[in-house]
Amino acid sequence: MTPLVYDGSFEGMLTAVKLVLEKGAKGGEILPVEGSEELLFGGDRVATSEEAARALLTDFHCYAGKRGLRLLLLLFLADTAPRERLIRDYIRVTMEQGKDIGGWLTHPVVAEAVRTARRVAHEAHRFTGLLRFRQLADGSFYAPFEPDYNIAAALAPHFARRMGKERWLIHDRRRDLGIFWDGREFVPAVLDQKVENPAVSDRENFFQECWRNYHRRIAVEGRRNPTLQRQFMPVRYWRYLTELTRT
Amino acid sequence: MFLNTAQKLDILAASAKYDVSCSSSGSRRRGSPSGIGSAAVAGCCHSWSEDGRCISLLKILFSNVCIYDCAFCLNRRSNDIPRATFTVDEVAELTLEFYKRNYIEGLFLSSGIWRSPDDTMECLAKVAETLRFRHRFNGYIHLKAIPGADPNLIRRAGLAADRLSVNIELPTEKSLKLLAPDKTRQAILHPMRQIGEGIVENRAERKKFRKAPSFAPAGQSSQLVIGATPESDLQILHLTESLYNRFSLKRVYYSAYVPVNADSRLPALRQPPALREHRLYQADWLMRYYGFRAEEILTPSQPDLDEHFDPKTAWALRHPASFPVEIHSAGYETLLRVPGIGVTSAKRIIAARRYARLAVEDLQRIGVVLKRARFFITCGGRYGAEPKFNHSPERVRRELLTGSKRASDANQLRLFG
Numbered sequence: 001m002t003p004l005v006y007d008g009s010f011e012g013m014l015t016a017v018k019l020v021l022e023k024g025a026k027g028g029e030i031l032p033v034e035g036s037e038e039l040l041f042g043g044d045r046v047a048t049s050e051e052a053a054r055a056l057l058t059d060f061h062c063y064a065g066k067r068g069l070r071l072l073l074l075l076f077l078a079d080t081a082p083r084e085r086l087i088r089d090y091i092r093v094t095m096e097q098g099k100d101i102g103g104w105l106t107h108p109v110v111a112e113a114v115r116t117a118r119r120v121a122h123e124a125h126r127f128t129g130l131l132r133f134r135q136l137a138d139g140s141f142y143a144p145f146e147p148d149y150n151i152a153a154a155l156a157p158h159f160a161r162r163m164g165k166e167r168w169l170i171h172d173r174r175r176d177l178g179i180f181w182d183g184r185e186f187v188p189a190v191l192d193q194k195v196e197n198p199a200v201s202d203r204e205n206f207f208q209e210c211w212r213n214y215h216r217r218i219a220v221e222g223r224r225n226p227t228l229q230r231q232f233m234p235v236r237y238w239r240y241l242t243e244l245t246r247t
Numbered sequence: 248m249f250l251n252t253a254q255k256l257d258i259l260a261a262s263a264k265y266d267v268s269c270s271s272s273g274s275r276r277r278g279s280p281s282g283i284g285s286a287a288v289a290g291c292c293h294s295w296s297e298d299g300r301c302i303s304l305l306k307i308l309f310s311n312v313c314i315y316d317c318a319f320c321l322n323r324r325s326n327d328i329p330r331a332t333f334t335v336d337e338v339a340e341l342t343l344e345f346y347k348r349n350y351i352e353g354l355f356l357s358s359g360i361w362r363s364p365d366d367t368m369e370c371l372a373k374v375a376e377t378l379r380f381r382h383r384f385n386g387y388i389h390l391k392a393i394p395g396a397d398p399n400l401i402r403r404a405g406l407a408a409d410r411l412s413v414n415i416e417l418p419t420e421k422s423l424k425l426l427a428p429d430k431t432r433q434a435i436l437h438p439m440r441q442i443g444e445g446i447v448e449n450r451a452e453r454k455k456f457r458k459a460p461s462f463a464p465a466g467q468s469s470q471l472v473i474g475a476t477p478e479s480d481l482q483i484l485h486l487t488e489s490l491y492n493r494f495s496l497k498r499v500y501y502s503a504y505v506p507v508n509a510d511s512r513l514p515a516l517r518q519p520p521a522l523r524e525h526r527l528y529q530a531d532w533l534m535r536y537y538g539f540r541a542e543e544i545l546t547p548s549q550p551d552l553d554e555h556f557d558p559k560t561a562w563a564l565r566h567p568a569s570f571p572v573e574i575h576s577a578g579y580e581t582l583l584r585v586p587g588i589g590v591t592s593a594k595r596i597i598a599a600r601r602y603a604r605l606a607v608e609d610l611q612r613i614g615v616v617l618k619r620a621r622f623f624i625t626c627g628g629r630y631g632a633e634p635k636f637n638h639s640p641e642r643v644r645r646e647l648l649t650g651s652k653r654a655s656d657a658n659q660l661r662l663f664g
């Protein structure tokens with residue numbers, strides 16, 4: 001079967017999955033446009049159909065419930081993993097079994113899907129704590145980060161609850177994607193020009209300095225344990241952690 | 248001497264660092280559109296300090312001036328150290344600004360007893376009220392309740408805070424007399440009882456009137472110092488158990504004694520008893536989540552936790568008759584009693600066995616760590632590993648001991664040393 005190429009959207013991918021499943025054959029490669037340049041003979045371009053996507057999700061939801069839908073979304077955010085294959089196979093097995101397979105952890109497809117989703121969820125949870133905002137000169141807040149997975153959209157509702165009346169921007173610098181909250185609703189943003197160091201508010205440096213000092217002060221000297229610290233805060237995240245960067 | 252906010256923060260963070268509670272869990276507050284913040288039930292770590300501890304709350308003292316003279320405390324009256332006292336607005340501002348930058352989940356405010364218990368308690372209550380009612384802050388607030396303070400002030404504190412805690416400080420009245428001569432068991436238990444009753448009443452009230460204001464919705468906790476006095480672990484666990492049962496405490500925290508003062512009443516320790524603290528937390532966990540009672544974990548003839556084995560393994564080794572546990576049929580509670588099987592593993596086993604029979608290798612595949620568990624389980628009648636525990640407990644004990652020695656030398660000492 002010729003690989004199917006879709007537009008990169010969640011609906012596009014589901015459309016492709018539906019086509020593959022209807023053919024009934026095992027396998028059936030699915031690729032997003034951005035990853036398809038390397039295909040030697042090109043692939044069949046799939047026209048995204050919201051209707052087809054919805055139909056597939058409705059069927060899937062009957063068996064797998066809310067928990068299953070959440071799993072698919074998390075897998076989709078795992079843009080560095082073979083997510084199309086995982087999602088395709090997970091839906092296929094669910095349909096074949098005609099029931100929720102979420103707990104069937106000895107099944108290789110379920111095991112890999114659940115493990116991947118868990119990693120994405122774990123990173124998203126981590127960043128609810130590790131994301132750092134700074135206040136810009138115009139009073140809004142700016143949070144740059146470089147997550148392993150495409151989790152900005154998963155984080156946004158959390159911060160809308162937390163800082164609903166502020167305006168803020170979460171910036172995934174690895175993907176140049178952003179989500180802006182204007183105090184009422186989300187505005188997705190593609191940030192093409194690299195925002196390097198936007199000017200900060202008057203008192204921003206003061207609070208950063210306070211936080212750095214606080215962070216140093218609160219450690220008990222007799223129990224220094226950088227290994228443990230690194231286990232919780234991997235070094236690859238340090239660049240944007242105010243308390244660990246020196247000015 | 249006039250100190251600015253940053254200098255005060257320096258002093259009052261350093262003074263607060265031996266307080267161990269970092270938890271921000273247990274409260275659910277919805278962000279209101281006009282206010283700032285929300286508190287999630289699960290709690291959240293925002294950073295980790297160099298000692299590897301989770302930073303979730305801005306943990307500071309309101310003041311490190313103290314009229315008391317507890318032997319183990321850095322801030323005691325007789326120590327010559329820099330002193331500082333915040334203003335209510337300074338604490339409120341730091342909390343809000345830190346919160347907006349996502350440094351913290353909220354505030355954990357304690358204080359030395361400056362002037363009097365009432366004055367101190369009033370300031371703590373005012374900070375919470377300012378944040379909650381003036382700034383409509385919905386993040387987490389944990390306040391220390393000061394023994395000896397007017398019950399009305401404690402009530403005010405509870406109406407603004409998520410959690411209140413009273414430090415029990417030391418395991419027995421005798422030790423308290425020796426090391427914290429200004430405090431009595433009674434003065435400590437009194438506010439604990441008041442808060443406990445307040446929480447129970449408030450729950451009932453809120454069932455009837457959903458709009459009734461909440462009183463310490465995340466419950467109360469307490470803390471004690473380990474290793475400064477000669478009590479056994481069994482004594483400590485009995486105390487903890489009665490705090491959970493009689494005052495419905497949510498958490499008890501143990502703080503390995505760190506020598507900060509030279510004092511003839513205190514033991515000379517080369518290092519804080521970190522492994523002991525760790526074992527106590529494990530035992531505490533068994534009581535809170537696994538349905539163990541203190542007297543199952545330790546006995547008068549074995550009153551201290553084992554250095555080499557975690558408390559659950561130690562319990563299992565004393566109870567060969569309770570094993571092996573059959574993975575295919577054992578209930579959740581029984582699975583939890585197997586060394587090495589925790590809440591997550593037990594849940595995964597129960598989920599996975601509904602789809603297919605599990606072999607020992609499958610357990611590994613679904614993420615159950617078998618290092619200890621394998622001696623104590625059967626899968627469809629087949630033993631997880633030789634030697635069979637209920638046939639030769641001594642050999643299993645030796646096997647686990649060599650295994651744990653190897654692991655602990657490398658890991659545990661690095662992690663807890």
Ligand code: SF4
Pocket residue numbers: 313314315316317320321322323324358359360427
């Ligand atoms: S009351 Fe005792 S423990 Fe508390 S600050 Fe004063 S001296 Fe320290």
